[in-house]
Amino acid sequence: MALRLVAFLIGFGLSILGGVSCIMYLNLLTAGFTVQEYFQFVFERTECYLLAAGVFMMTAALYFPTRQ
Template sequence: MRFFIFLTGFGFAVTGGVSFIMYFNLLAAGMTWPDYASFTLRRPECNLFFVGWILIFFGLKE
């Protein structure tokens, strides 16, 4: 069961991380860093990054 939680967390973290990288293009379009942070933290796919890290932690915890 822990391995399944770990893999699910890993998948969520990868999905969220890719979304963060994808939204870096907004900086080139003229968005500022505070605007970028505010925008990405409101996006559900970016929140998967943090949920994924929590699941990875619980998957590795003994």
């Protein structure tokens, strides 16, 4: 139980970090980037993958069955 809670909280933190990074990079659109260039840039950045990793960890912590 405690391990699942820790995994969920770590996943939540990772998803916040990744989401904030992706939102921060939205300023590139006002600097003249096209939407295609924005997505290409975001997919090249490592910190934006934290969003996907965090969502995966939270999902695994919620739906992975426990041994009882």
